[in-house]
Every structure is written in C-alpha cells, then in structure tokens.
Amino acid sequence: MCDQEYKAGVVYLDNAATTRMAEEAEAAMQPYLVEKFGNASTAYGYGEEAQAAIAHAREVIAASLDARPSEIYFTSGGSEADNWAIKGVAEAYGKYGRHIITSRIEHHAVLNSCHYLEEQGYEVTYLDVDQNGMISLEQLEHAVREDTILISVMFGNNEVGTIEPVMQIGRFARDHQILFHTDAVQAYAQIPISMQQYHIDLLSASAHKFHGPKGVGFLYVRDGVTMPSFIHGGSQERGKRAGTENVPGIVGMGKAVELAFCNMRRRIRREMMLRNYLIEKIMHEIKGVRLNGHPTNRLPGNVNVSFSGVDGASLLILLYEDGICASGGSACNTGEERVSYVIGALGVPDEYAAGTVRMTLSGETTRKEIDRAVEALKQNLRKLRDEK
Numbered sequence: 001m002c003d004q005e006y007k008a009g010v011v012y013l014d015n016a017a018t019t020r021m022a023e024e025a026e027a028a029m030q031p032y033l034v035e036k037f038g039n040a041s042t043a044y045g046y047g048e049e050a051q052a053a054i055a056h057a058r059e060v061i062a063a064s065l066d067a068r069p070s071e072i073y074f075t076s077g078g079s080e081a082d083n084w085a086i087k088g089v090a091e092a093y094g095k096y097g098r099h100i101i102t103s104r105i106e107h108h109a110v111l112n113s114c115h116y117l118e119e120q121g122y123e124v125t126y127l128d129v130d131q132n133g134m135i136s137l138e139q140l141e142h143a144v145r146e147d148t149i150l151i152s153v154m155f156g157n158n159e160v161g162t163i164e165p166v167m168q169i170g171r172f173a174r175d176h177q178i179l180f181h182t183d184a185v186q187a188y189a190q191i192p193i194s195m196q197q198y199h200i201d202l203l204s205a206s207a208h209k210f211h212g213p214k215g216v217g218f219l220y221v222r223d224g225v226t227m228p229s230f231i232h233g234g235s236q237e238r239g240k241r242a243g244t245e246n247v248p249g250i251v252g253m254g255k256a257v258e259l260a261f262c263n264m265r266r267r268i269r270r271e272m273m274l275r276n277y278l279i280e281k282i283m284h285e286i287k288g289v290r291l292n293g294h295p296t297n298r299l300p301g302n303v304n305v306s307f308s309g310v311d312g313a314s315l316l317i318l319l320y321e322d323g324i325c326a327s328g329g330s331a332c333n334t335g336e337e338r339v340s341y342v343i344g345a346l347g348v349p350d351e352y353a354a355g356t357v358r359m360t361l362s363g364e365t366t367r368k369e370i371d372r373a374v375e376a377l378k379q380n381l382r383k384l385r386d387e388k
Contacts, residue, residue: 011369012325015209015301016158016186016360021252022211028255029213029248040236040245050247057254061218064261065203066194073219073237074250078185081204081219082109084230084241085181089150089202090117092226093179097147103127103135103164104345106154107183114152127153129345132294133162140172150179155187155203159342159358160293161302163187170199179225185209185217189260190299191268201225207249211362212256216249267363271300274361274370278303281374286381290352292343301361306343306352310384313338315357318380324373326359 012020032053038046040054055069062069075081090100102114104126114124125143127135135153151173156163166182173180181202184193188203189210195203202225206217221227233242260267282289288308307315312328319326328340339353348356359373 010323010325011373013359013361013365013369013373014325014327015362015365016358017327018208018214019211019362020364021208021213022256022259024259025212025252025255029252032248032251036247038247040247050245053247053251053254054245057250057257060254060257064189064257065220066196067220068223070238071195071220071223073221073241074245075217075219075241076215076246077208077217078107078183078204078206079109080230081206081217082107082181082183083113084219084227085202085204085221086110086113086150086152087117088227088230089179089181090120090122091228093149094122097145097149098122099125099145099148100150100152101125101127101140101143101148102152103129103154105129105133105157105159105342106152107158107185110152110154110183129162131347132297133157133160133292133342133346134294134297135164135169137165137168137172140169144176144178148176148178150181152181152183155182155184155193156190156299156302157293157342158186159340160304160346161186161298161360162294163191163297163299166200167198173201174199186299186302189257189264190301192264195220195222207253207256210256210260213249213252216246216253218253268300271361271363271365274365274367275301275303277367278359278361278370278374279305281370282377285374286378288352288385290348292346292348292356301365303359303361305357305359306348307355307357307381308351310355310381312355312357314384315355315377315380318383319357319373319376322376322380324376326357326373328356328358 036049038050040050058069058072061072118124127139129135153164153169155166170180179201182200183204185206188205201222203220208214229240231242236242282305290306292304343353343356
C-alpha cells in the first residue's frame with residue numbers, strides 16, 4: 001500500500017524490508033529488457049552483449065568487497081544465497097563433521113536451513129544473544145567441537161540492527177579451520193565490508209535492500225571453498241547455478257552497487273546523524289519506551305523501539321493511516337507471530353515486547369520526515385493508551 005502512495009507524501013521508514021529502486025538502476029536495466037534481450041549463453045552478438053554486462057556487474061560487486069570476480073555467484077536473492085551456503089557446506093563437508101553453529105536471531109532463511117539439516121541428521125548449536133543482540137565470543141568458543149564444519153552468524157540484524165563481531169568470528173573460524181558464513185543482506189552496501197579484513201568464507205546479499213531490483217542477489221564464495229551445484233541444469237555461473245541469467249536484474253544490481261559505494265561514507269554519516277536524532281526524540285519525548293539493539297554498534301539507518309502498554313500491530317495501522325510506513329520487524333515474519341523471536345531472544349519485558357516498532361532510514365530520509373513520524377507516534381500512542 002505504501003508503495004502506491006509513495007509520491008503522495010507518505011513517509012517511508014521501512015527500508016530494511018525493501019528500498020525504492022534507484023532511477024539510475026532502472027535506466028541501466030531498461031535496454032536489457034527490450035533492445036539487448038539476448039541470452040548470455042548464446043555465442044552471437046546479443047549473447048555477447050549480455051555476457052559482457054554480467055561480467056561488468058560481477059567485477060563491480062567483487063571490487064566493492066575486495067574480492068575476485070570468480071568469487072561472486074549470482075542468485076535470486078538473499079534467501080537462496082543463505083540456503084546455498086548452509087546446505088552446500090553441509091553437503092560438501094559433511095564427511096568431515098556434521099555440526100553447525102549459528103545464532104538464535106538469524107533470518108529464517110538461515111534458521112530454517114539449519115532446521116532442515118537437523119532433520120537430515122546434522123546437529124546445530126544456537127548461540128544466545130545478550131540484551132543488545134550480541135553473541136558471546138566465549139560461548140562461541142565453548143560451542144566448537146571437533147566435528148564443527150560451519151559457523152553462520154549474520155553481519156547486522158535485520159530487526160534490531162545490531163552489528164555482530166564479525167571480524168573476531170572470522171579470525172576465530174580461520175584459526176580453527178572452520179568455514180564462516182555471514183548473512184550480510186542488511187549490511188552489504190550499507191557499511192564497508194572487506195573480505196581481506198574480515199576472513200569471511202561465504203557472504204549473502206540481496207539487491208533490493210540497497211536500491212536495486214527485487215529477485216536478484218549474490219553469494220560470495222572464497223576461492224578454495226568447495227561448493228556443490230545448488231540448481232542443476234545448464235552451465236551457468238560456472239556450472240554451480242543453472243538457469244538463464246537474469247541479465248536485467250544483474251545489471252540493475254551492479255548499478256545499485258556503484259551508486260551505494262560512490263558516496264558511502266558521506267551517506268553513512270548522514271544516516272547515523274538522522275538515526276540518532278530519531279532515537280533521541282523518541283526517548284526524550286515519549287514515555288514508556290525502550291531502545292532495542294546495541295545503542296551504538298548498529299546499522300546506520302536502524303531504529304527499533306518498544307512501547308509499553310500498546311499493541312504494535314494497532315500502532316502500525318494508525319501510523320499508516322497518518323502516512324507513516326514502518327514495521328514490527330522482519331517483513332518475512334509479518335502476520336506469523338505477535339512478538340518477534342528476535343525481540344524474545346533479547347529478553348525484552350512482556351509489557352514492552354508486543355509494542356515493538358522498527359523504523360529504518362535510507363539516504364533519501366529527511367529530518368522533516370522524522371519530525372512528522374515522531375509527532376504521529378506521540379498522537380497515536382496517546383490514543384492507544386487512552387491518554388488526554
């Protein structure tokens with residue numbers, strides 16, 4: 001609904017769910033939807049154009065990660081990349097061990113892949129998090145066994161924005177010769193990530209989280225890591241992921257990456273300033289509220305707060321009626337649970353947990369929009385709390 005009225009003055013604060021596609025990304029895609037419609041697997045001119053466009057996008061993405069083009073595999077999005085990483089490692093390295101470590105606040109694409117592997121006889125250890133959503137490196141160390149083959153911990157949480165100690169996890173995994181996968185769907189193109197510094201073996205990303213098109217993403221696989229084919233068929237993606245390439249989507253994602261990284265540091269500073277401004281206004285002007293996630297070590301545009309004595313779903317409906325688009329947590333969980341499992345894992349008290357709202361900014365968000373959102377919050381909280 002919000003997308004339909006976006007240009008009519010709606011304040012869009014749900015960028016963790018999806019972002020508006022950049023006009024430059026749309027323009028870059030357009031020729032490959034109509035004029036340059038060739039199949040990249042064909043050997044004549046149209047196919048060569050498509051091949052060259054895919055190769056350019058792969059190079060752009062690799063450069064953004066301090067990686068090699070040979071380490072980038074295109075997928076349909078973050079969920080496929082997560083599934084491929086976790087199930088692929090289990091298949092390729094299961095002969096060395098059948099134990100996996102992850103956290104309790106991962107995206108469902110990771111958690112449900114792990115649940116599936118448990119049904120196949122694998123054992124999974126789910127790490128707890130503290131009240132800020134951080135895993136314990138000490139608990140991680142104690143969880144490692146001789147048969148541990150994979151650690152999968154997300155880079156930045158999609159609900160509360162906490163950035164996990166990825167660099168330390170990567171070093172630990174490398175020192176113990178365990179593969180390390182991170183779901184970076186919320187973090188990639190939002191903050192700098194270097195494969196050379198972080199010692200990550202596998203990384204998942206999705207274009208629509210950084211102003212690219214929906215239905216396309218990628219999996220980074222460090223050279224030397226054995227990964228089986230995830231989709232069987234033709235020889236696309238170097239024989240690892242069959243199916244005719246989504247050329248327009250890949251081109252649009254490549255352009256979105258270029259845009260995200262050309263002004264990243266300036267954008268991060270601006271988003272953090274506005275994020276902190278939003279947090280301060282809420283905490284100082286509204287009573288019965290608590291901030292969820294790490295107070296400082298969080299994604300630049302993430303604000304997750306819980307209000308006492310109200311139902312979050314009712315509050316979100318009232319906000320939308322006032323032209324404010326926000327969410328209660330992950331878009332993948334909408335309608336499934338009254339209190340998010342992430343909020344539950346942080347130990348948020350019951351009187352607050354049901355009143356959780358997530359507001360996520362982008363480079364397009366303005367201070368005026370934030371002021372409007374806070375005023376709408378105050379008015380609607382008064383209604384729900386029956387205050388005068």
